[in-house]
Structures are given as structure tokens and as C-alpha cells.
Amino acid sequence: MDVSEAIRNRYSCRHYRDKPLEQNHLTAVLEAARQAPSAKNLQDWRFVVVTDKQTKKRLAAAANNQTFLEEAGAIVVACTVSDHVMRCGQGVGPIDVAIALEHMCLQATELGLATCWIGSFYADKVRSIVGIPDNIVVIELLALGYPADAPKEHRREALDRIVSFEKWQF
Numbered sequence: 001m002d003v004s005e006a007i008r009n010r011y012s013c014r015h016y017r018d019k020p021l022e023q024n025h026l027t028a029v030l031e032a033a034r035q036a037p038s039a040k041n042l043q044d045w046r047f048v049v050v051t052d053k054q055t056k057k058r059l060a061a062a063a064n065n066q067t068f069l070e071e072a073g074a075i076v077v078a079c080t081v082s083d084h085v086m087r088c089g090q091g092v093g094p095i096d097v098a099i100a101l102e103h104m105c106l107q108a109t110e111l112g113l114a115t116c117w118i119g120s121f122y123a124d125k126v127r128s129i130v131g132i133p134d135n136i137v138v139i140e141l142l143a144l145g146y147p148a149d150a151p152k153e154h155r156r157e158a159l160d161r162i163v164s165f166e167k168w169q170f
């Protein structure tokens with residue numbers, strides 16, 4: 001599968017097979033995150049990979065009871081250890097972590113796995129479930145596993161709604 005195929009095939013999977021992740025698949029997905037770019041090459045992401053059933057259940061509850069999370073082979077708790085703010089005014093943490101997560105999603109897609117970004121969660125609850133210190137920011141969760149559903153058609157705006165050339169013309 002080439003990159004454009006992986007981009008087209010990736011979707012938010014909300015139903016997973018009851019199958020543990022193969023170690024080589026998990027390693028490849030994590031490696032894809034490790035290869036991501038980051039501001040100043042800070043590599044400020046940290047990932048806690050949760051595969052334990054009971055812990056996944058607790059994380060699903062902390063994610064506003066999105067129970068499909070329990071089905072995923074792993075829930076990745078993605079954090080940043082940086083509070084660096086770039087000259088442009090944006091904090092690097094969420095950006096760096098987001099890029100790494102999407103690398104994971106695309107690599108997972110190529111391997112026949114599926115993912116779902118999870119932003120609807122209570123960070124303090126997640127923090128206490130997996131023992132994340134107070135000074136570390138939890139950015140997102142990512143469900144990762146073998147899909148038991150099928151991709152739906154992506155609903156996306158037309159290019160001319162989201163892109164203008166040379167000047168802001170929206």
C-alpha cells in the first residue's frame with residue numbers, strides 16, 4: 001500500500017476484533033511515531049500503550065463511556081513533555097503529538113489495523129489511571145486494533161472551500 005492509499009483507506013474505527021495486537025505490528029506503528037517530525041526535533045511525545053483489559057475498561061469510562069475503546073487491542077495515551085511555545089505563538093506539544101499520532105494511523109492502515117483518535121476524555125481521570133505525573137500534558141488517546149467494521153465514505157469539504165491561492169479569499 002502506498003501513502004496515498006493509506007491516506008484514503010484510514011478511517012475512524014469504532015468496532016474492533018477481539019484479537020491481541022501482534023508484537024511486530026505494534027512495534028511498526030510505534031516506530032512510525034518515532035520517525036515523525038517535531039519542532040526543534042524535540043521529540044517531546046511520550047506514549048503509554050495500554051493493553052490490559054481492566055485498564056482499557058477504565059480508560060473507556062474516562063473517555064465519556066466510549067465503550068468501543070475496550071475492544072481495541074491497545075489504547076495509546078499520547079502525552080507531551082514540552083511546554084515550549086514557538087515564535088508563532090503555538091505550543092509545540094499538541095502539534096508534535098498530533099503528527100506522530102497520524103503517522104501511527106497511516107502505518108496501522110498499511111498493516112491492516114485501524115485506529116480512532118479520541119479527544120473526548122477527562123484528562124485528570126486518564127492521568128490517574130495510568131499514573132501520569134501532574135506536570136505532563138495528556139494530549140489525545142488513540143484506539144488501535146484489528147477492525148471489525150468497514151470504512152465509511154469520508155465526508156469532506158471540496159478543495160476550493162478550504163484552499164485559496166495567494167490571498168485569503170474565503
Ligand SMILES: Cc1cc2nc3c(=O)[nH]c(=O)nc-3n(C[C@H](O)[C@H](O)[C@H](O)COP(=O)(O)O)c2cc1C
Pocket residue numbers: 010011012013014066116117118119120121154
Ligand atoms: C482530534 C480528534 C479527536 C477525535 N475524538 C474522537 C472521539 O473522542 N471519539 C470518536 O469516536 N471519534 C473521535 N475523532 C474521530 C473524528 O470524529 C473523525 O476523524 C471524523 O469524523 C472524520 O472521520 P474519519 O476519521 O472516519 O475520516 C476524533 C478525531 C480527531 C482528529
